[in-house]
Amino acid sequence: xxxxxxxxxxxxxxxRARDVCVYYGEKKAIDEVSIDISPxxxxxxxxxxxxxxxTFLRCFNRMNDTISAAKVTGLIELDGEDIHGSxxxxxxxxARVGMVFQKPNPFPKSIYENIAYGPRIHGLAxxxxxxxxxxxxxxxxxxxxxxxxxRLDDSGTAxxxxxxxxxxxxRAIAVDPEVILMDEPASALDPIATAKIEELIDxxxxxxAIVIVTHSMQQAARVSQRTAxxxxxxxxxxxxxxxxxxxxxxxxxxxYITGRYx
Amino acid sequence: xxxxxxxLIALGLGLVGWLAGRAKAWGFQSSDAAERPASRPIYHxxxxxxxxxxxxxxxxxxxxxxxxxxxxxxxxxxxxAQNLSGFGFERDAFLGEARAVAxxxxxxxxxxxxxxxxxxxxxxxxxxxxxxxxxxxLIALVGGAFAFLRLAPQFGxxxxxxxxxLTILLLASLVAILTTLxxxxxxxxxxxxxFGMVSPIDFLFGTMWGPDxxxxxxxxxxxxxxxxxxxWGTIFIGAxxxxxxxxxxxxxxxxxxxxxxxxxxxxxxxPLLELLAGVPTVVYGYFAALTLAPMIxxxxxxxxxxxxxxxxxxxxxxxxxxxxxxxxxxMADDSMAAVPGxxxxxxxxxxxxKSETIRRVLFPAALPGIVAGIMLAVSRAIxxxxxxxxxxxxxxxxTANPLEPISTVTxxxxxxxxxxxxxxxxxxxxxxxLGFVLFMVTLGLNFIALRVVKRFREAYE
Numbered sequence: 001x002x003x004x005x006x007x008x009x010x011x012x013x014x015x016r017a018r019d020v021c022v023y024y025g026e027k028k029a030i031d032e033v034s035i036d037i038s039p040x041x042x043x044x045x046x047x048x049x050x051x052x053x054x055t056f057l058r059c060f061n062r063m064n065d066t067i068s069a070a071k072v073t074g075l076i077e078l079d080g081e082d083i084h085g086s087x088x089x090x091x092x093x094x095a096r097v098g099m100v101f102q103k104p105n106p107f108p109k110s111i112y113e114n115i116a117y118g119p120r121i122h123g124l125a126x127x128x129x130x131x132x133x134x135x136x137x138x139x140x141x142x143x144x145x146x147x148x149x150x151r152l153d154d155s156g157t158a159x160x161x162x163x164x165x166x167x168x169x170x171r172a173i174a175v176d177p178e179v180i181l182m183d184e185p186a187s188a189l190d191p192i193a194t195a196k197i198e199e200l201i202d203x204x205x206x207x208x209a210i211v212i213v214t215h216s217m218q219q220a221a222r223v224s225q226r227t228a229x230x231x232x233x234x235x236x237x238x239x240x241x242x243x244x245x246x247x248x249x250x251x252x253x254x255x256y257i258t259g260r261y262x
Numbered sequence: 263x264x265x266x267x268x269x270l271i272a273l274g275l276g277l278v279g280w281l282a283g284r285a286k287a288w289g290f291q292s293s294d295a296a297e298r299p300a301s302r303p304i305y306h307x308x309x310x311x312x313x314x315x316x317x318x319x320x321x322x323x324x325x326x327x328x329x330x331x332x333x334x335x336x337x338x339x340x341x342x343a344q345n346l347s348g349f350g351f352e353r354d355a356f357l358g359e360a361r362a363v364a365x366x367x368x369x370x371x372x373x374x375x376x377x378x379x380x381x382x383x384x385x386x387x388x389x390x391x392x393x394x395x396x397x398x399x400l401i402a403l404v405g406g407a408f409a410f411l412r413l414a415p416q417f418g419x420x421x422x423x424x425x426x427x428l429t430i431l432l433l434a435s436l437v438a439i440l441t442t443l444x445x446x447x448x449x450x451x452x453x454x455x456x457f458g459m460v461s462p463i464d465f466l467f468g469t470m471w472g473p474d475x476x477x478x479x480x481x482x483x484x485x486x487x488x489x490x491x492x493x494w495g496t497i498f499i500g501a502x503x504x505x506x507x508x509x510x511x512x513x514x515x516x517x518x519x520x521x522x523x524x525x526x527x528x529x530x531x532x533p534l535l536e537l538l539a540g541v542p543t544v545v546y547g548y549f550a551a552l553t554l555a556p557m558i559x560x561x562x563x564x565x566x567x568x569x570x571x572x573x574x575x576x577x578x579x580x581x582x583x584x585x586x587x588x589x590x591x592x593m594a595d596d597s598m599a600a601v602p603g604x605x606x607x608x609x610x611x612x613x614x615x616k617s618e619t620i621r622r623v624l625f626p627a628a629l630p631g632i633v634a635g636i637m638l639a640v641s642r643a644i645x646x647x648x649x650x651x652x653x654x655x656x657x658x659x660x661t662a663n664p665l666e667p668i669s670t671v672t673x674x675x676x677x678x679x680x681x682x683x684x685x686x687x688x689x690x691x692x693x694x695x696l697g698f699v700l701f702m703v704t705l706g707l708n709f710i711a712l713r714v715v716k717r718f719r720e721a722y723e
Contacts, residue, residue, distance in 0.1 A: 061611060063607065063610070063611060066606075066607065066610055090613075091613045091614075091615060092613070093613075094610070094611055094612065094613035095612075095613040098611070098612070099611035101604060101607065101608060101611075103604055105602070105604035105605055105607070105608040106608075107605060107608065107609070107622075107623050107627070108605075108626065108627045109626070117609070117612060117614075117622070118612045118613065118614075121612065121613065121614050121615075121618050121622075122613060168608070171608075171612065172611075172612070175612065175613065
């Protein structure tokens, strides 16, 4: 049974999920999860390893489609439009819902080409000058411009881990998405790089709806305004971050928050 | 008596030594932890067995060389041999016949003169066989006894056995390396001899190839040893026509198999494709010579190219390309599979389609590995012999027309070294020079390709 705090139903929800189940072959990885993601907040998914939080996140841009054994049921709407519907093209969906992965995965191309990749495939820039503008804007928003503006032709893989992850965020921003999904974006980074990513999430919130999966409760508390706690494929509790961390309703949430397990 | 018998005796005694060593080592077992033996009984057993078998093997190797000579000397010293008539070839033939009969390899003698020699041969064989067996058993016993007496609770049998095994493994790996060095040395030696008769400049840059195998070795005409037409033919068939066929087909099949094919389809097609690599090249050769070449000629003639040859470069090149497809395909397959899945996910998550992801991310990332695969394929194609021997021409033409006959380095080597050639004729020696050039080129290509692959692997690990 899911506990949802009062006032969490959102008329203007960016993403609305109803009774979503995900199966990996026979195994049920996500069990009837319903949630409204607000456009104005950073939403964090927390929970112990293997609880299904990443799997659920990957439903929002249909990345589970790339795993042939995975099957998704239930309703997921982006701005009221069914993302599995016949009118929704997965290419368009992923342009609107960007994603940043756990391990930085820049393409083995130059920094410039990494950012230009999305705008090129979606035809967002007519001329080289337009592309230059997008690259600069994206890198600036990702807080990377000053560090790389003199070496845009260097390989993206030559950057440090933290810079690579910000490059990946810039790459996602470049196609002007409405939602950015982040799957443990700082778990492979050192504390300083992590702090920069968290700062960046803070700056980006408001402009984009951000959903972040994290195994660090401190991180969830620092960066998010909404938190959902997952356990064994079910969403246990969903509410304002401050409430979840100081005054959880469910016993299991309380146990996890206080470090009794997980 | 064949060395096999001696080896079997050695192995039998080795087994006895093994059992004896183990039996003795069992006695070392102690319940007191401080006195626990240094090695387990099995190592003591192997230690004894190795001391029995290895010295015997060394003896057998030497004996199988020495014994026949000893037999021959004994026979020649016998009174029957004193009366032997004939000389040179004839004499050797008599001896050989008598020997074969004595060994039971032939039913009877052809020349009567050989008849009296059979008995001395039999005697000599019997004597040296007995000596061989006695020495074998003696060596085995001495070796075994030495090892057996050394066994003691604190004796480090395990380290000694392991060191011996290590040495055997090392020797095994050295065989291949030494063979390569030997091949290289013989090539260099003969090539230097050839370059003593024809200057390397004439050989490497001359444009007329037509060694006169009948001409006098003393009056060499260097202008007939210009290998450029052969180098060109080799490159044209192996590196151009074959690659034009193999690269697109190989890459497309790799892309289909790694990215699009249903796992069940892949499970069928991939082994079938790799089966192509197992077809004997001579089979490809007659497919090229008997099926494809006439088709190409007929098609060319129908299109108005009346000078089209049945030994066209095109037929050999196309078939060679088909042969190479599995190499290109499987290297490309491996390289694309080595690109981290995160890269593919990153591109898909940007909204790229599958084909955009392949073209813009996977393929460029896998490119170094693919290039290395192509280089290995080229090196294989230019060293390939059977297809071109059967389908390409003997005539060394310097032409870029794929319908004309053209010859390759390997074809000429086969021509120059088959048949009854004098070993010190420049025409024969030129085959070694050709082989040397080919060897250096393929070695270089393999070396570069392996370096590229290695660096590529490191980049993603």
